[in-house]
Every structure is written in structure tokens, then in C-alpha cells.
Amino acid sequence: MRGKFISLEGGEGSGKTTAIHCIRQWLDARNIPYIMTREPGGTPLAEEIRQLILSPRDETVNNTTELLLVFAARAQHLAEKIQPALEKGSWVISDRFLDSSYVYQGKARGGDTEILNQLADWVVGDSKPDATLVLDVPVELGQERVVQRQHQDRLDKESLAFHQKVRDGFLERAQAEPGRVKVIDASLSLDLVQQQIEHQLSQLYSTWSGNV
Ligand SMILES: Nc1ncnc2c1ncn2[C@@H]1O[C@H](COP(=O)(O)OP(=O)(O)O)[C@@H](O)[C@H]1O
Ligand SMILES: [Mg+2]
Structure with a gap:
């Protein structure tokens, strides 16, 4: 039985890492096998590409360069880590995935x-x-x-207007693919955020456990 693939998305400080802790507890409580991963990165090569993307540098990073680096890392991540894990029946939880490209390289950077x-x-x-x-x-x-x-990367240092585009971009992703992309109101207390996340996990689990 193929595992379920879940991605966490949102701007910096939206609570992705916090959500991952909550998801970990939920999966552990049900003895569901899983791996945790992140983008850009997830494999040694893809993590090297991550460093290339996120390091602050004097040279201007061309938008097309950034876009292609992100997708290069993603190809490696999918082939070498995500697909094999799903095929073995593990769930895969990724801190960021494809939607971040639509938002950062697309909406925020003006990519087509x-x-x-x-x-x-x-x-x-x-x-x-x-x-x-x-x-x-x-x-x-x-x-x-x-x-x-302490540590702020190249994207953290962007302007408020940039971060506003990021937020709007993610909400547009949810409008574009409402079946897959679910908005969690993460401005609420941790308890209430956790409840929303667990509701989504239960929905997925009901389509999975029935077939095990
Ligand atoms: N619902 C919440 N209420 C209050 N503080 C939160 C909430 N979610 C996250 N935090 C805190 O906000 C900070 C950023 O959260 P984090 O999960 O690291 O965000 P991200 O991984 O998306 O950048 C952390 O210090 C975290 O403890
Ligand atoms: Mg985080």
C-alpha cells in the first residue's frame, strides 16, 4: 500500500516546523511509518543545491537560475527519496514542496x-x-x-512586500487546487492549529487505512 504524501507550505514563521512536530506525534500514535524531509533539499545532492540557492551573496541571482536550481533539487529529491519511501508504504512529510515554487519563483519573483x-x-x-x-x-x-x-537566509531578508506576495501566492494555490491544498488558520493558538491539522490528517487516513 503506497504511503501518503503531505507537504507543509507557508511563509517563514507561519508554523511549518511546529506543524511537523504535531504530525509526527499523530503518526507515531497510529504506528504509521513515515519519513520527514524538506525542500529545497532532502538528499545530499539536493541539500548542496539548497546551499547554492539560499546563501546570501553579492552577485545577483537570476530568477531563471533560481527556478531551475529549485527544480533540479526537486527531481533528485523525488527520484531518490520521496518515490522510494512512498512505494515502501511510508508516508512522506515534506517541509515545503512544489507550491513554494509557484509562490516564490512564480508569484513573488514574477515567474511565468x-x-x-x-x-x-x-x-x-x-x-x-x-x-x-x-x-x-x-x-x-x-x-x-x-x-x-539568529540566522536569516537570502529569502528571509526580502521586503515586507515580498512576504505579502508570498502569503497571497499560497492562498491562490489553495484556490487553484482546492481538493489538494488546504488552508490552515495558523494565527490561532497552538491547540486550535493542531486541531485543524489533525482534521486533515484524519481525512487522509480514512482513505488509506481502509485499504491496508
Ligand atoms: N500557533 C502558534 N502560536 C504561537 N506561536 C507559534 C505558533 N506556531 C508557531 N509558533 C512559534 O512561532 C515560531 C515560528 O514557527 P515555526 O514552526 O518555526 O515556523 P516556520 O517553520 O514556518 O518558519 C516558533 O518560535 C514557534 O514556536
Ligand atoms: Mg521551519
Whole structure:
């Protein structure tokens, strides 16, 4: 029985890492096999590409370069880690995946949606996540939550307008694919965020456990 593939999406400070802790507990309680992973990255080669993408640098990073690096890392991640795990029956939980490309390289950087669709068809095909949870918070709240962070990467340092586009972009992804992409109101207390996440997990589980 193929595992379920879940991605977590949202801007910095929206609560993705916190959501992953909650999902881990939920899966452990049911003895469901799973792996946790992240994008860009997830394999040694893909993590090297991540460093290339996220390191602050003096040279301007061309938008097409950034886009192709992200998809190069994703091809490796899917072939070497995600697909094999799903085939073995593990669930796969990824901190970011394809929707981040539509949002960061597309909406925020002005990348062409048609090109993104073509790359998504080519690189991801029908291996899209079974469910994508968008952790949605107002930009200011996300910024407040990460303000203590020591290490800020190249994208964290973008303007408020950039982060606003990121938020809007994720909400547009949910409108474009409402069956797969679910918005979680992550501005609420941890308890209430957890309840929303567990509701989505239960929906997935009911389509999975019935067939085990
Ligand atoms: N619902 C919440 N209420 C209050 N604080 C939260 C909530 N979700 C996350 N946080 C806190 O906000 C910060 C950023 O959350 P994190 O999960 O690291 O976000 P992300 O991984 O999306 O950048 C962390 O310090 C976390 O403990
Ligand atoms: Mg995180």
C-alpha cells in the first residue's frame, strides 16, 4: 500500500516546523511509518543545491537560475527519496514542496505560471502531494515569530512586500487546487492549529487505512 504524501507550505514563521512536530506525534500514535524531509533539499545532492540557492551573496541571482536550481533539487529529491519511501508504504512529510515554487519563483519573483506548469508536469508529473497544508498567518505575525532567529537566509531578508506576495501566492494555490491544498488558520493558538491539522490528517487516513 503506497504511503501518503503531505507537504507543509507557508511563509517563514507561519508554523511549518511546529506543524511537523504535531504530525509526527499523530503518526507515531497510529504506528504509521513515515519519513520527514524538506525542500529545497532532502538528499545530499539536493541539500548542496539548497546551499547554492539560499546563501546570501553579492552577485545577483537570476530568477531563471533560481527556478531551475529549485527544480533540479526537486527531481533528485523525488527520484531518490520521496518515490522510494512512498512505494515502501511510508508516508512522506515534506517541509515545503512544489507550491513554494509557484509562490516564490512564480508569484513573488514574477515567474511565468505557464513555465511553472510545464516544469511541474515534467519534473513532478502525477507525484504531487496527496494533501498540502498551507499554514496561513498575516505577514506581520510571521515576522514577529521569527524575529528572534539568529540566522536569516537570502529569502528571509526580502521586503515586507515580498512576504505579502508570498502569503497571497499560497492562498491562490489553495484556490487553484482546492481538493489538494488546504488552508490552515495558523494565527490561532497552538491547540486550535493542531486541531485543524489533525482534521486533515484524519481525512487522509480514512482513505488509506481502509485499504491496508
Ligand atoms: N500557533 C502558534 N502560536 C504561537 N506561536 C507559534 C505558533 N506556531 C508557531 N509558533 C512559534 O512561532 C515560531 C515560528 O514557527 P515555526 O514552526 O518555526 O515556523 P516556520 O517553520 O514556518 O518558519 C516558533 O518560535 C514557534 O514556536
Ligand atoms: Mg521551519
